[in-house]
Amino acid sequence: MMGIMRQKVASGSFSQPLQRIRPAILGLRSYSSSGKQMMVRDAINSAIDEEMGADPKVFLMGEEVGEYQGAYKITKGLLDKYGPNRVIDTPITEAGFTGISVGAAFHGLKPIVEFMTFNFAMQAIDHIINSAAKTCYMSAGQITVPIVFRGPNGAAAGVGAQHSQASIYVMYVLTSDLPLNFWQCYAPWYGSCPGLKVLTPYSAEDARGLLKAAIRDPDPVVFLENEILYGESFPISDEVVDPNFTIPIGKAKIEREGKDVTITAFSKMVGFSLKAAEILEKEGISAEVINLRSIRPLDRALINDSVRKTSRLITVEEGFPQHGVGAEICTSVIEDSFDYLDAPIERIAGADVPMPYAPNLEKMALPQIEDIVCAAKRACYRAVPVAAAA
Amino acid sequence: DLDFPGGKVGITSQMRFISETNGRRVECYRVLGDDGELLKNPPMQVGEVLAVKMYENMVALQVMDTIFYEAQRQGRISFYLTTMGEEAINIASAAALSADDVIFPQYREPGLLLWRGFTLQEFANQCFGNKADNGKGRQMPIHYGSNKLNYVTVSSTVATQLLHAVGAAYSLKMDNKNACTITYFGDGGTSTGDFHAALNFAAVLEAPVIFFCRNNGWAISTPISDQLRGDGVVVRGQAYGIESIRVDGNDALAIYNAVHEARRIAISEKRPILIEALTYRAGHHSTSDDSTKYRPLEEIEWWRKTRDPVPRFRKWIDGNGWWNDHRDLELRSSVRKQLLQAIQVAENLDKPPVADLFTDVYDVLPPNLQEQERLLRKTITEHRKDYPTNIPV
Numbered sequence: 074m075m076g077i078m079r080q081k082v083a084s085g086s087f088s089q090p091l092q093r094i095r096p097a098i099l100g101l102r103s104y105s106s107s108g109k110q111m112m113v114r115d116a117i118n119s120a121i122d123e124e125m126g127a128d129p130k131v132f133l134m135g136e137e138v139g140e141y142q143g144a145y146k147i148t149k150g151l152l153d154k155y156g157p158n159r160v161i162d163t164p165i166t167e168a169g170f171t172g173i174s175v176g177a178a179f180h181g182l183k184p185i186v187e188f189m190t191f192n193f194a195m196q197a198i199d200h201i202i203n204s205a206a207k208t209c210y211m212s213a214g215q216i217t218v219p220i221v222f223r224g225p226n227g228a229a230a231g232v233g234a235q236h237s238q239a240s241i242y243v244m245y246v247l248t249s250d251l252p253l254n255f256w257q258c259y260a261p262w263y264g265s266c267p268g269l270k271v272l273t274p275y276s277a278e279d280a281r282g283l284l285k286a287a288i289r290d291p292d293p294v295v296f297l298e299n300e301i302l303y304g305e306s307f308p309i310s311d312e313v314v315d316p317n318f319t320i321p322i323g324k325a326k327i328e329r330e331g332k333d334v335t336i337t338a339f340s341k342m343v344g345f346s347l348k349a350a351e352i353l354e355k356e357g358i359s360a361e362v363i364n365l366r367s368i369r370p371l372d373r374a375l376i377n378d379s380v381r382k383t384s385r386l387i388t389v390e391e392g393f394p395q396h397g398v399g400a401e402i403c404t405s406v407i408e409d410s411f412d413y414l415d416a417p418i419e420r421i422a423g424a425d426v427p428m429p430y431a432p433n434l435e436k437m438a439l440p441q442i443e444d445i446v447c448a449a450k451r452a453c454y455r456a457v458p459v460a461a462a463a
Numbered sequence: 464d465l466d467f468p469g470g471k472v473g474i475t476s477q478m479r480f481i482s483e484t485n486g487r488r489v490e491c492y493r494v495l496g497d498d499g500e501l502l503k504n505p506p507m508q509v510g511e512v513l514a515v516k517m518y519e520n521m522v523a524l525q526v527m528d529t530i531f532y533e534a535q536r537q538g539r540i541s542f543y544l545t546t547m548g549e550e551a552i553n554i555a556s557a558a559a560l561s562a563d564d565v566i567f568p569q570y571r572e573p574g575l576l577l578w579r580g581f582t583l584q585e586f587a588n589q590c591f592g593n594k595a596d597n598g599k600g601r602q603m604p605i606h607y608g609s610n611k612l613n614y615v616t617v618s619s620t621v622a623t624q625l626l627h628a629v630g631a632a633y634s635l636k637m638d639n640k641n642a643c644t645i646t647y648f649g650d651g652g653t654s655t656g657d658f659h660a661a662l663n664f665a666a667v668l669e670a671p672v673i674f675f676c677r678n679n680g681w682a683i684s685t686p687i688s689d690q691l692r693g694d695g696v697v698v699r700g701q702a703y704g705i706e707s708i709r710v711d712g713n714d715a716l717a718i719y720n721a722v723h724e725a726r727r728i729a730i731s732e733k734r735p736i737l738i739e740a741l742t743y744r745a746g747h748h749s750t751s752d753d754s755t756k757y758r759p760l761e762e763i764e765w766w767r768k769t770r771d772p773v774p775r776f777r778k779w780i781d782g783n784g785w786w787n788d789h790r791d792l793e794l795r796s797s798v799r800k801q802l803l804q805a806i807q808v809a810e811n812l813d814k815p816p817v818a819d820l821f822t823d824v825y826d827v828l829p830p831n832l833q834e835q836e837r838l839l840r841k842t843i844t845e846h847r848k849d850y851p852t853n854i855p856v
Binding site for chain 2 (some may be wrong): 166172174181184370
């Protein structure tokens with residue numbers, strides 16, 4: 074895949090992708106407070122670095138992870154530190170290096186597989202599902218597959234002006250050279266498969282704690298990062314920097330407490346939802362924002378506790394609406410807390426179309442902060458419900 | 464010479480396309496002639512003890528296939544797949560490996576497991592999916608696996624195991640182990656993307672892995688002529704920078720020697736080897752197939768009568784005075800008895816318990832599965848008469 078990109082780099086211009094700056098992304102900066110900060114990119118890098126240092130069985134494999142230091146510079150410095158036996162640049166075949174990593178995991182190593190993007194992982198989905206997810210069960214527990222599949226997932230739009238030069242370059246490589254039409258969120262795909270654990274970090278704390286937990290976990294983990302968030306900085310505590318810091322897999326986090334409406338989100342949409350909650354607060358609506366962190370297992374208990382408190386629920390995701398993460402959350406709430414609901418649940422999701430390229434169309438295809446605000450208002454009877462307006 | 468990335472190349476003013484063939488096909492390595500005569504002393508001699516053990520295992524494999532096949536025809540098991548015609552590939556390659564070498568099978572290689580000590584009872588338990596099945600009844604018959612015997616559980620997906628073998632070989636290399644991996648696949652498997660990725664990666668990663676292709680001429684109903692062009696599989700190795708050999712897949716001594724040498728090179732020189740064994744699938748693809756619908760019965764009969772690897776090997780050990788008719792009859796009758804007994808035991812054992820439905824999806828049972836298990840047990844307890852009695856709750 075990289076071959077295609079490189080060709081274009083040689084002949085293309087650097088100016089075009091910078092036009093696709095999204096004010097909404099810039100807004101995320103306001104969450105940075107005083108004190109220690111960490112970029113998500115550095116959080117992922119330090120998590121891999123520390124786990125490779127602690128366990129000689131951990132190794133990294135993928136296209137451009139070594140000499141090039143990763144298409145998004147996530148693996149910066151690791152080749153120098155751990156050498157080419159543990160930071161392996163591979164030929165271009167997702168199915169190839171994914172299958173090889175699974176085989177290495179069968180035999181006791183702990184591979185971290187980097188996909189340049191999860192869109193490319195489609196070529197390797199046979200090995201992720203049929204080889205990695207099912208082998209422990211099919212071998213009756215004789216073979217375990219301790220492996221992490223990681224990389225950016227979902228839409229890749231919007232290059233903020235605050236990003237480092239390096240990241241503007243790498244984002245150029247990916248966002249402008251590839252037809253965006255196959256960019257999508259894979260959380261529901263992997264989230265529907267028993268045998269896999271699926272994690273979706275939002276902040277630097279999430280990225281560090283969840284990735285370290287994933288690498289140590291005996292089961293195969295799909296770790297869905299977000300390209301836009303790589304360059305975002307988040308405040309972090311001393312605890313997060315500690316090499317022993319991990320976040321339990323399967324637990325969601327209440328990012329902001331509220332009492333009027335629950336908003337569930339993951340990855341980039343957590344930031345959007347927090348922004349929406351700020352707007353809602355000005356209108357007197359107290360929104361509780363849940364950062365799912367883990368798509369599988371899903372923290373049904375925490376989601377339902379929150380809904381029982383607020384009696385209203387909005388789910389937010391960048392993926393397609395049908396059979397999505399929001400659909401699963403809706404069902405879990407209907408099954409467990411139906412009697413507590415005071416308003417219909419609303420799903421905010423990507424449009425049910427392949428990702429269009431033109432900026433105006435692309436913006437319409439993805440959830441916006443305003444969409445979340447409006448949905449929350451409808452749930453709180455501050456606006457006309459969609460059904461009634463139709 | 465001209466310097467390019469990847470090395471220097473010579474120049475020529477003559478425009479010439481490389482031919483798609485080398486003129487004549489790559490020769491097939493043989494040690495035993497059609498009548499079991501030694502054509503030439505091979506590098507690795509096989510003595511009496513080893514030869515007899517190899518023959519006994521080939522016979523056991525034949526008898527096992529016959530009886531399990533019949534059991535399937537009687538409706539006692541759901542599915543079966545024989546190794547007929549490929550007994551030498553199974554047993555001779557198993558004999559040339561060491562116990563530490565990790566096997567990544569396709570599905571037509573139960574002989575390797577037999578050689579390593581998987582008992583007839585264990586085979587029967589798996590085929591019947593009972594509570595003693597070491598696969599906990601989770602896979603259809605013939606999907607054997609044994610951690611203890613370094614035989615990775617069979618997966619039905621074609622050729623995915625090639626990549627796993629490369630990854631595991633890389634792991635062996637990193638640990639500096641005196642062992643390699645070996646992976647088996649058919650001619651059909653070489654058309655998958657995984658075959659090409661595996662050969663390329665193995666060469667680039669310098670992984671000690673043996674790729675063993677059983678080119679038996681048929682991928683279910685697809686003949687080799689519809690599967691690929693060029694001179695079969697062996698020539699593909701060179702393009703990937705992999706040393707390769709073509710052997711007679713019905714010649715146990717040739718296979719033994721080729722695998723023995725392949726193993727030595729793979730481990731000492733840390734690189735992959737490709738073996739193409741030419742053979743014939745003398746049985747149907749599986750019990751879901753009737754191969755007389757797409758290939759002449761005479762063809763099958765001819766291979767069974769004149770090219771069967773087991774009688775050929777028998778002639779050789781007979782000639783050495785290591786075997787005779789009496790021992791042969793005794794062996795076949797003894798294996799048959801053991802198998803009938805094993806089937807009876809396997810059939811009468813309880814099925815896997817309810818708990819086996821839920822374990823091993825994850826290292827630790829997650830809350831949703833705990834809940835499902837609790838509900839299932841409750842339902843079974845409340846409606847005991849609607850559930851079979853041979854499933855422990």
